Amino acid sequence: MATRVARPPARPSSAPVAPLGVLPRRQVTGIFPALVVLAAAVVLTGVNMQARFTDAIAWVWVAAVVIAAVSVASGIRTYQKQSRLDPGIEAVLPSLGAQRPSRDLVRAVKWTRGWVGVPRKVTIRYASHVDDRDVRFVDQIVTSFSRRIGEEYRVLKHVPRRCLIVLELAPPTTPVSREQQRAEQVAKLLLGESAKVEVTTDPESNDVRKMKVKHDMGPRLAIPARRMQIEKVISSMLPGRWRAHWDLEGDEVTFEIRPPMPDMVLHEPAPSTKQLTHAEYKAFKIPIGVDEDGSVQTWQPSVSPHMLVIGGTGSGKTSFQHTVLTHLAQARWRVWVLDGKRIEFAGFRTWPNVELVAARVEHQVRMLHAAHELMEQRYTQLEEGTARLEDFEPLALIIDEYATFKARVQRWYKTVKPKGAPTQAPVLELLSDLARLARSAKIHMLLGIQRPDVEFLGGEMRDNFGARLSLGRLSPQGAMMMWDSPAIGVALPRNKRGRGVTLSAESLPVEVQTFYTPDPAKLDKSD
Missing domain, CATH: 3.30.70 (Alpha-Beta Plaits)
Structure with missing residues (x-):
């Protein structure tokens, strides 16, 4: 049986091996040519002293010194350029798949002006076994090279077939503030x-x-x-x-x-001289205000039959209701007003088409009873076939300060409630019926309230008001009630009368500056 002889381990090479990413030391290349030129000048001078053949030896020395100086300067510049480029080469070498560090893989083709400058165009070659399909491969090379050179570079071209990447110096960018x-x-x-x-x-x-x-x-x-x-x-x-x-x-x-918005937009409706047709009623829109992009937001009663407007004191809620009333009256709608503060709509009592302005609580209750009776009457006519929807005139109910009205009604009802009657005023149930059913009888409501508390507007009551407007800055709780979001309308600028949020035609909340209509009762009649 043959005996297996173990070989002694190989001796390590005496030549040191540079670790990958560390380039060998660079030498200045212009000194040796300069010495050769100067030595040639010395030899030529010696020969000329033995056998005088020219008188221009001084010019020979001038030329030799100039050539030597240029050679040394060129070598120093090349050395400094390579020193400028070497950090970038060392940064990208680990990504190139090289076995040993080499300057041949990364070459500067062009440089910027100056004694040394910076590489303006660089060619980079990588090993064929490197996976260059990874999108991060090129980005990593560009990032590493740019970081070590101290300049921004971008990819001029990438040729995978030749394993070649060409980088160029990115144009200067404006400083970032x-x-x-x-x-x-x-x-x-x-x-x-x-x-x-x-x-x-x-x-x-x-x-x-x-x-x-x-x-x-x-x-x-x-x-x-x-x-x-x-x-x-x-x-x-x-x-x-x-x-x-x-x-x-x-x-x-x-x-x-957000683009700037005007602090006030005047409402200038055009009066109508003819009765509103049913087709015109279906397309009729009431302007709400101007949004941030300059578009006019509107309320279309035939689509969203009732509108809810909320806003605290001084937010512009009453002025907006004046705008709606003015637009409706001049379009020849029938208008009934429930004046919650008793004095806010006094200037409209004599206006054409404004049939009722109820200020006292018993008048307000009677007005809502009349609206409910009118709705029932129209439903009966439609049911019996004695009238069509096109035969009815549209009626608008403007109810201001609903919370105040409800509190006053409850106090008044306690004084007139007969024995055995329900504890809550029946008129409030009539109002809920109107919110649910009045649309099909061409009766529409605009209801104003200072804040949308659940105490005053339950879920069904609120949902029946598809058109909405909130004026002034909301609390997160109020924003949830109005817009189902605690962030909408809570950051409106303060002290901007008439600024609010409404729903666009796409049912998205948008910021608006509502149209302003002055109170006729407060105008100076002497002007």
């Missing part, structure tokens, strides 16, 4: 570090005016509450008031500063 940096930082904190943020600034003040963000958080942002939270954080952490336009299908969102 602190405000822009903060805007990008906030956007990435909210939408992920991978989000791509495109910031637009004001050309004069350099303030951030708009941000377009491409993100990859689509499924999470499909939840409306999440989007509302992001909008609220943006407005809290960045100066100004912001709004957002979400493109959920394209995974993009655009944040922009």
Whole structure:
């Protein structure tokens, strides 16, 4: 049986092996040619002293010194250029699949002007076994090279067949302001570090005016509450008031500063000289106000039969109701008014088509009974076939300060309630019937209240008012009642009379400046 002899281990090579990523030391290349030129000048001078053959030996030395100086300077410049490029080469070598560090893999084809300058165009070659299909491969090379050189580079071309990448120096960019940096930082904190943020600034003040963000958080942002939270954080952490336009299908969102809005927009309706036809009634719209983009938002009673408007004292609620009344009366609608404060609609008592302005509680109760009786009468006519919907004139009920009216009715009802009667005033049930059924009888309501408390507006009552307007800044609880969101309408500017939120034609809440109509009773008749 043959005996197996073990071989001794191989001796380590005496030549040191540089670790990958560390290039061998660079030498200055112009010194040796300079010495050769000077040595040639010395030899030529010696020969000329033995056998004088020229008188221009001084010019020979001048030329030799110039050539030597240029050679040394060129070598020093080449050395400094390579020293400038070496950090970038060392940064990308681990990604190139090289066995040993080599300057041949990364070459600077062009340089910027100056004694040394920076590489303007660079060619990079990598090993054929490197997986260059990964999108992060090229990005990692560009990022590493740019970081070590200290300049921004971009990919000029990538030729996978030749395992070649060509980089070029990116054009200079304008300096990024602190405000822009903060805007990008906030956007990435909210939408992920991978989000791509495109910031637009004001050309004069350099303030951030708009941000377009491409993100990859689509499924999470499909939840409306999440989007509302992001909008609220943006407005809290960045100066100004912001709004957002979400493109959920394209995974993009655009944040922009809300455009300025006028503090007052006068209402100028055009009086009608003819009776409103049924076709005109179906297309009839009442202007609410001007939104942030300059579009007029409207209320169309034939689509949303009743409107709810809320707003505290001084918010512009009564002025808006004056606008609606004026528009309806001049369009030849029949108008009945329940004046909750007793004096806010006194100037409209003599207006054409304003048939009732009820100020006292017993008159207000009688008015609602009459409206309910009219609704029942019209339903009977429609049921019996003695009339069609087109035969009826539209009637508008404007009910101001519903909470005050309800409290007054309850107190009044205690004084007139007969024995055995229900504890709650029946007129309140009639009002609920009107909210549910009056649309089909061409009767429409505008109900005003200071705050949408559940105590005054239950779920069914509120849901019957499809058109809505909130004036002034809401509390989170009031915003939930009105808009099913604790963030909508809570950040409106203070002391802006007539500023509020309403529903657009797409049923989206939009900020508006409502039309202003002065109270006829408070106008100076001497002007």
